[in-house]
Amino acid sequence: MYSQKVIDHFKAPHNQGVIDDADAIGEEGNPVCGDIMKIYIKVADDRIADIKFETLGCAAAIAVSSALTDLAMGRTLDEALALNKDAIVKDLGGLPAPKIHCSMLGVEALHSAINQYKIAHKK
Numbered sequence: 001m002y003s004q005k006v007i008d009h010f011k012a013p014h015n016q017g018v019i020d021d022a023d024a025i026g027e028e029g030n031p032v033c034g035d036i037m038k039i040y041i042k043v044a045d046d047r048i049a050d051i052k053f054e055t056l057g058c059a060a061a062i063a064v065s066s067a068l069t070d071l072a073m074g075r076t077l078d079e080a081l082a083l084n085k086d087a088i089v090k091d092l093g094g095l096p097a098p099k100i101h102c103s104m105l106g107v108e109a110l111h112s113a114i115n116q117y118k119i120a121h122k123k
């Protein structure tokens with residue numbers, strides 16, 4: 001069973017969409033299910049000034065992306081890099097065990113976007 005928070009995020013996801021002039025884009029695929037996640041970030045003063053996601057994924061992946069982008073917004077790049085699957089699962093009030101792997105997709109896409117930004121800007 002999904003928590004109410006997962007259902008709420010899935011029904012009305014936050015920060016879904018594209019940032020046309022993103023500073024970095026992270027894309028990850030889940031080898032278990034074939035789902036795909038993209039995270040777009042804008043960075044200002046070393047903080048995530050804007051973040052959006054697109055996903056071709058399951059309900060859990062959408063809820064994770066929505067919660068993850070909420071958690072990452074406004075954080076420094078290093079704080080956002082410290083967000084991990086456990087933080088997301090906790091924020092969502094838990095995920096069914098077979099869906100835990102779905103939480104990795106968003107986290108890895110976020111980390112990929114931040115690392116690309118850091119490499120491009122020699123941070």
Ligand code: FES
Nearest residue numbers: 033035058061102
């Ligand atoms: Fe693919 Fe959840 S089943 S991300």
